[in-house]
Amino acid sequence: MMKLGSLVAVAAGVSVLFADIASAQTDLLPDITVREDDLYDNVIVTNIVPGRRHIRLSTGTPNIGAGKLYVYGGADLGNGKQQVIQRIYRSNGTFWDRNAGQFVYHPTHNHIHVEAWCQYRIREILPGDGVGDIIAEGEKTSFCILDLAVYNSSLPGFPPGGQFLSCSSTTQGLSVGWMDIYSKNLDGQWIDITDIPNGQYWLEAEADPEGHFLESNEDNNAARIKVTIGSGGSTILPDAYESNNSRAETLARAEGQINSPNLGPVNPERVISNLTIHTSTDQDYFRFYMPATGTSSDFVRIEFSHGAGDLDMRLQNSGGTILASSEGTTNFEQISLSGRAAGYYYVQVYGWSGATSPNYTLKINPSANGAPSVTVVNPPAGNVDLLHGLDAYPVTWTSSDPENNTRWVSIYVNDTPSLNGNELLIPTSLNTPAVEGTTVLNSAYVEPGTYWVYASITDGGTTTGSWSSGTITFKVPCAADVNGDGELDVLDFLDYLDAFGQCEGQPVGCSSGGVDPNFNGDDVLDVLDLLDFFDAFGSGCTL
Numbered sequence: 001m002m003k004l005g006s007l008v009a010v011a012a013g014v015s016v017l018f019a020d021i022a023s024a025q026t027d028l029l030p031d032i033t034v035r036e037d038d039l040y041d042n043v044i045v046t047n048i049v050p051g052r053r054h055i056r057l058s059t060g061t062p063n064i065g066a067g068k069l070y071v072y073g074g075a076d077l078g079n080g081k082q083q084v085i086q087r088i089y090r091s092n093g094t095f096w097d098r099n100a101g102q103f104v105y106h107p108t109h110n111h112i113h114v115e116a117w118c119q120y121r122i123r124e125i126l127p128g129d130g131v132g133d134i135i136a137e138g139e140k141t142s143f144c145i146l147d148l149a150v151y152n153s154s155l156p157g158f159p160p161g162g163q164f165l166s167c168s169s170t171t172q173g174l175s176v177g178w179m180d181i182y183s184k185n186l187d188g189q190w191i192d193i194t195d196i197p198n199g200q201y202w203l204e205a206e207a208d209p210e211g212h213f214l215e216s217n218e219d220n221n222a223a224r225i226k227v228t229i230g231s232g233g234s235t236i237l238p239d240a241y242e243s244n245n246s247r248a249e250t251l252a253r254a255e256g257q258i259n260s261p262n263l264g265p266v267n268p269e270r271v272i273s274n275l276t277i278h279t280s281t282d283q284d285y286f287r288f289y290m291p292a293t294g295t296s297s298d299f300v301r302i303e304f305s306h307g308a309g310d311l312d313m314r315l316q317n318s319g320g321t322i323l324a325s326s327e328g329t330t331n332f333e334q335i336s337l338s339g340r341a342a343g344y345y346y347v348q349v350y351g352w353s354g355a356t357s358p359n360y361t362l363k364i365n366p367s368a369n370g371a372p373s374v375t376v377v378n379p380p381a382g383n384v385d386l387l388h389g390l391d392a393y394p395v396t397w398t399s400s401d402p403e404n405n406t407r408w409v410s411i412y413v414n415d416t417p418s419l420n421g422n423e424l425l426i427p428t429s430l431n432t433p434a435v436e437g438t439t440v441l442n443s444a445y446v447e448p449g450t451y452w453v454y455a456s457i458t459d460g461g462t463t464t465g466s467w468s469s470g471t472i473t474f475k476v477p478c479a480a481d482v483n484g485d486g487e488l489d490v491l492d493f494l495d496y497l498d499a500f501g502q503c504e505g506q507p508v509g510c511s512s513g514g515v516d517p518n519f520n521g522d523d524v525l526d527v528l529d530l531l532d533f534f535d536a537f538g539s540g541c542t543l
Helices: 004-024 247-252 490-500 527-537
Strands: 042-045 054-057 059-062 069-078 081-089 095-106 111-126 130-137 141-143 172-174 178-182 190-192 199-207 222-229 262-264 270-277 283-290 299-304 311-317 322-326 332-336 343-351 357-365 373-378 382-387 392-400 408-414 438-442 449-458 463-475
Touching: 054 199, 059 111, 069 095, 081 111, 111 190, 111 222, 130 190, 130 199, 141 178, 172 178, 247 262, 247 283, 270 283, 270 343, 283 357, 299 311, 299 343, 311 332, 322 332, 343 357, 373 449, 373 463, 392 408, 392 449, 408 438
Parallel strands: 262 283, 382 463
Antiparallel strands: 042 054, 054 190, 059 178, 069 081, 069 172, 081 095, 095 111, 111 130, 111 141, 111 199, 199 222, 270 357, 283 343, 299 332, 299 357, 311 322, 311 343, 373 392, 392 438, 408 449, 449 463
């Protein structure tokens, strides 16, 4: 029989063991960053405010942490604002909550956003590429935070298909390995640069600039690139694909994205104009993919004015070995791709003896072989109803290639299943690796309506595609559909009274939250108020 002292010792050991187990549980914190590559998708415009000049920019905010960013609505703060609660999940499956800023109603998008999610700035460039003072900044931009694009599917905890796909509730967030993207054409994606002198500056974006959210790393929330504002006069300016002065810089850029020198697929012929060699030490690298052995009709070529600066060109393999050079004295240089095996290559463009060039054009005509194929799985046959501006939809596909080449998918939508010139590219889907099998269609990029989905697929040599067998309909949200059942009926009015008109046992004409359920003002709550309710809140609704 075990003695009492032994039992006490065992109990104490068990307590220590459980204490150690409990202490070993860790918070699975998100880690929100800004993807530098999206900042290269920028443009200077003069059509936002008459007489003012703005730079529009795209922003991507990936979650590279061990846990998801999960936020939901708390107390109503009035004036269209609501408290934000961040839920922190732990490694033992439990969670805890903390206050984290505010939701704010965004009238342009017709839904709530997390307030002050991003901040955009123009900053001085100091000697040695130092980061100087803020010259201009945009308003803190509010986001409806969603899983819109895969950033890194190899991260532990990555959920295929994502979790956060709607702004129609107060729950928003970012799953591990997913990224939210706000493209440059969306509201608020700009900085007023009217009063900034021409020159080169840092363009900077910072996620969660006020530090509302708890993260595993608070020091990696900003990214910046160099941008040129105005003309350079007699100075040759860097082109939109900078910086790409080495293979390493080019390889680090997102493949196949806007203004990325990591071109990826280039078929049937990729032509890039307005390139420059802007200094005596500048050299440009472009990376591209060939799906098959090159033929006599396949080539890389640069065209320029020899009198403005003598340019030369080299072809390198993926490891950097120089395969061929072109060093002529005319207005072009060309290298044949005949006999070159399938795979990735680099084009290196440089000035002879330090020459510069104010303008050159790159042309790449790659090889081609058997065409890839793609089948849109979702949306399926029939129709999927979603709320415009609130819901996003995960488009999925299967694909194949007769030679098993690398391949990429881009998603288009149209109100008819035909490529008639009216098809619209979903910008966040551009050149999605086909092996991922999915991308998210954000309704913010389309108008309300019914759409067919087209998946365009390329293997770098041939592009084909297919239409979905069904459609997606993005409907205008109905304020009168209070219970969200897709029908306008007396139940909505009753739910409205429950939510806003707590008048039971009180005089007729009472109001709650500034709303009076006695719509017609006759001091009687009856069917006439129901009709006036739908007149007030149901106009323009499609159910």
